[in-house]
Amino acid sequence: MYDSKAVRKQYASVFANLLQLDTDSLVSKHDIASELFMNQGITFTVYDNDEGIERIFPFDIIPRIITGTEWQQIEQGIAQRLKALNLFLKDVYNEQQIIRDHIIPASLIASCPHYKREVFGIKVPYDIYVHISGIDLIRGNDGVLYVLEDNLRTPSGVSYMLENREVTKRIFPDMLASNNVRRISHYPVLLHEILLELASTQVSNPRVVLLTPGIYNSAYYEHSFLARQMGIDLVEGRDLLVDNHKVYMKTTKGLEQVHVIYRRLDDEYLDPLVFMKNSVLGVPGLIGAYRKGNVAIVNALGNGVADDKAVYAYVPAMIKYYLNEDPILQNVPTYQLSNPEAMHYVFENYRNMVIKNTNQSGGYGMVMGNTISEKEWLRAKVIIENNPRNYIAQPIVQLSTVPCFINGNIEPRHVDLRPYALYGPKGIKLVPGGLTRVALKAGSLVVNSSQGGGSKDTWIVDE
Amino acid sequence: MLSRIADSLFWLNRYMERTQSILRVIRSHYIISLDKDAIGSTTWRPILEIFAQLTDSEITQIEAKPDIVLQKILTESTNPNSIKTIVARARENARGVQNHITKELWEAVNSMYHLTNKPYLNQKLSGPEALEVVDQLMRQSVLYAGIADITMPRGMGWDFMKLGKYLERSMETIVITDKQCQLFGYDMQQESDITKWRFLLMSLAGYEVYLKTYQTFRHNNNILHQMLLNEHYPHSVIFSLTRINRYLRDVIKDNESNEKLALIRTFGRLYSKVNYMDPERLETMDSRAFFKELRNELLVFHNQLEKVFFSY
Numbered sequence: 001m002y003d004s005k006a007v008r009k010q011y012a013s014v015f016a017n018l019l020q021l022d023t024d025s026l027v028s029k030h031d032i033a034s035e036l037f038m039n040q041g042i043t044f045t046v047y048d049n050d051e052g053i054e055r056i057f058p059f060d061i062i063p064r065i066i067t068g069t070e071w072q073q074i075e076q077g078i079a080q081r082l083k084a085l086n087l088f089l090k091d092v093y094n095e096q097q098i099i100r101d102h103i104i105p106a107s108l109i110a111s112c113p114h115y116k117r118e119v120f121g122i123k124v125p126y127d128i129y130v131h132i133s134g135i136d137l138i139r140g141n142d143g144v145l146y147v148l149e150d151n152l153r154t155p156s157g158v159s160y161m162l163e164n165r166e167v168t169k170r171i172f173p174d175m176l177a178s179n180n181v182r183r184i185s186h187y188p189v190l191l192h193e194i195l196l197e198l199a200s201t202q203v204s205n206p207r208v209v210l211l212t213p214g215i216y217n218s219a220y221y222e223h224s225f226l227a228r229q230m231g232i233d234l235v236e237g238r239d240l241l242v243d244n245h246k247v248y249m250k251t252t253k254g255l256e257q258v259h260v261i262y263r264r265l266d267d268e269y270l271d272p273l274v275f276m277k278n279s280v281l282g283v284p285g286l287i288g289a290y291r292k293g294n295v296a297i298v299n300a301l302g303n304g305v306a307d308d309k310a311v312y313a314y315v316p317a318m319i320k321y322y323l324n325e326d327p328i329l330q331n332v333p334t335y336q337l338s339n340p341e342a343m344h345y346v347f348e349n350y351r352n353m354v355i356k357n358t359n360q361s362g363g364y365g366m367v368m369g370n371t372i373s374e375k376e377w378l379r380a381k382v383i384i385e386n387n388p389r390n391y392i393a394q395p396i397v398q399l400s401t402v403p404c405f406i407n408g409n410i411e412p413r414h415v416d417l418r419p420y421a422l423y424g425p426k427g428i429k430l431v432p433g434g435l436t437r438v439a440l441k442a443g444s445l446v447v448n449s450s451q452g453g454g455s456k457d458t459w460i461v462d463e
Numbered sequence: 464m465l466s467r468i469a470d471s472l473f474w475l476n477r478y479m480e481r482t483q484s485i486l487r488v489i490r491s492h493y494i495i496s497l498d499k500d501a502i503g504s505t506t507w508r509p510i511l512e513i514f515a516q517l518t519d520s521e522i523t524q525i526e527a528k529p530d531i532v533l534q535k536i537l538t539e540s541t542n543p544n545s546i547k548t549i550v551a552r553a554r555e556n557a558r559g560v561q562n563h564i565t566k567e568l569w570e571a572v573n574s575m576y577h578l579t580n581k582p583y584l585n586q587k588l589s590g591p592e593a594l595e596v597v598d599q600l601m602r603q604s605v606l607y608a609g610i611a612d613i614t615m616p617r618g619m620g621w622d623f624m625k626l627g628k629y630l631e632r633s634m635e636t637i638v639i640t641d642k643q644c645q646l647f648g649y650d651m652q653q654e655s656d657i658t659k660w661r662f663l664l665m666s667l668a669g670y671e672v673y674l675k676t677y678q679t680f681r682h683n684n685n686i687l688h689q690m691l692l693n694e695h696y697p698h699s700v701i702f703s704l705t706r707i708n709r710y711l712r713d714v715i716k717d718n719e720s721n722e723k724l725a726l727i728r729t730f731g732r733l734y735s736k737v738n739y740m741d742p743e744r745l746e747t748m749d750s751r752a753f754f755k756e757l758r759n760e761l762l763v764f765h766n767q768l769e770k771v772f773f774s775y
Contacts, residue, residue, distance in 0.1 A: 040566075214559070215555070215558045215559050220558075224561050224562050227562055228562040233465060234562055235465060235467075236467065238467065239465050239466070239467050249465060250465065250466040250467070250774070251464055251465055251466060252464045252465075252466055252469045252619065252623075252714060252717075252718065252772045253464075253717045253718055253719065254718065254719045254720060
């Protein structure tokens with residue numbers, strides 16, 4: 001909110017507005033917001049003693065502001081990165097030119113658990129693999145935006161982005177109106193259009209469904225929210241069946257063919273005939289229908305190879321290789337621990353490093369060098385040495401902070417930003433906004449909701 | 464409509480109907496049991512026999528302890544037919560179809576669920592406030608029915624909800640009436656005092672209707688008439704079957720399965736059996752056998768309905 005001297009320009013009007021409110025009215029706005037989330041059932045489920053408890057995702061009432069100019073850079077940077085990642089996926093599941101040209105080592109791909117040999121050679125509609133992505137960005141203490149992580153499988157959180165805005169409309173209506181904040185509410189419409197466009201052109205009235213693991217999934221709220229916003233059926237695996245390489249859903253009238261599936265189910269669970277044999281969430285025969293081109297699956301299968309944390313280090317090289325451009329958004333420097341020299345360097349300097357497991361997300365399996373105890377570090381070190389391919393290290397970036405309303409005071413907290421990009425036959429589109437995740441604990445750099453993070457409404461304002 | 468969605472809507476409404484019916488029975492029994500021996504049974508045995516799935520000796524142990532019985536039927540989570548379990552199941556079904564029911568309806572189920580999980584309920588049930596708890600639950604359950612009626616759009620989903628409701632209601636009427644007849648030893652020719660029938664009538668919200676409709680003293684025949692054939696009484700079997708007939712016609716129109724004709728025939732037979740009964744000879748028929756037959760045929764109908772619409 002502040003630069004070295006004064007309140008930043010884009011925050012001036014919000015700051016002036018907030019000055020007019022006393023602590024009590026801010027507290028009451030905070031309470032209203034929490035109540036709105038609870039009543040609407042915008043909750044995620046935490047499991048404790050076999051009993052599911054519903055919690056709201058903590059929401060901070062003070063919006064985060066990003067200027068139009070900054071946004072332009074984000075937009076272009078993400079579009080560029082997505083284009084390259086998409087070309088990479090097409091390449092790696094077909095000709096594998098990038099490996100032959102020794103840009104990316106074959107061993108890295110071969111050892112990636114998310115590389116799915118089962119979908120090698122499958123042609124996907126319009127050569128688009130990453131229809132929906134949530135690329136995480138952070139701002140370092142040098143003021144530069146970095147890409148922290150590419151989420152190209154089933155990124156979640158978009159419903160929070162939309163609901164956060166709706167709640168802000170209720171608690172700060174005048175502030176929102178007077179700031180020229182760009183609109184985000186058309187996200188479901190854009191998504192629906194893309195899903196419809198992916199159906200075979202020979203079908204005049206394609207049927208699109210959203211495949212959910214079911215009511216016990218922690219993101220079930222988001223699944224039902226998106227299905228409702230798009231007016232499509234929310235289905236579970238048991239609602240679908242495959243007959244003669246076509247996918248049908250079981251309705252009260254009989255079977256009806258499904259043309260496009262927006263799945264919120266991981267690759268491994270999709271088809272027990274191809275992947276995990278004991279998965280009851282998936283649909284037997286689905287991959288066969290996909291291979292035949294009778295059904296489009298969004299996002300494509302096997303995308304995990306492109307958002308693998310070890311492959312991440314090669315994304316700038318991919319941009320150069322496929323697009324012959326310099327990356328607009330920088331990577332955080334990344335050390336592959338499979339490289340002995342890098343491992344040595346990281347172990348020497350572990351206090352300034354964060355070490356991440358390449359196969360886990362949600363902040364699990366992560367070592368923060370600045371807070372870990374000596375004893376824990378020795379234990380972690382052994383685990384890492386046993387399987388260095390599964391680990392990367394990055395210097396700890398001091399995430400930027402924004403003002404938050406915490407326990408009656410305005411305090412700085414670290415944040416990241418996840419803008420949502422949609423890639424359809426007509427190109428890449430970003431809704432101007434995103435999910436700002438906040439590390440609610442003072443000083444903490446971990447923003448994941450499963451690790452005590454919250455979120456904020458994110459405004460893109462034109463100066 | 465997805466079969467799973469239809470199934471969930473059907474069961475959501477069925478469970479909520481069952482909740483209301485159990486609460487009404489409990490309430491009537493609780494009040495009437497304060498007058499000793501007014502209903503042919505001094506204890507909660509018949510209620511436990513209908514709703515609790517206990518062995519004979521287990522019933523003997525608790526039948527005279529109203530607080531334990533109330534906990535068993537209302538709040539015990541190990542009883543598969545307690546209000547707490549049934550409401551939890553209704554909510555489970557509602558959660559799975561959240562985008563097919565209105566927000567208000569979801570909130571009605573959700574708040575009833577939270578009410579049944581309040582830790583203070585058991586304590587209240589064992590004291591003088593027991594009836595207050597039952598009333599509170601009852602209010603929530605009729606609120607649900609009202610909200611469903613006011614906010615839910617009509618169409619396929621609504622038809623399945625109604626099928627669930629009326630199938631459940633006809634079943635409850637048959638089971639509860641049968642239990643009452645059993646207490647009289649199925650001897651419908653003997654003369655019974657109207658006060659002996661009061662529990663049945665109050666449990667099915669029919670006492671006032673009865674007094675206003677039937678002016679003769681052939682109570683046994685009249686009661687059976689009201690429970691089976693009175694078209695203006697919303698808990699009579701014929702009332703429910705007439706509605707099932709209507710909603711079934713609506714949902715079956717577009718269905719293309721082979722079992723559809725068998726379903727229509729089964730229901731037709733069941734409907735005619737009740738519709739063309741001789742109202743003058745109700746008290747002389749073998750009521751035990753008749754109720755049993757009716758129940759079995761309803762079960763067959765339900766199984767076929769599942770096969771045609773819900774098999775997924």
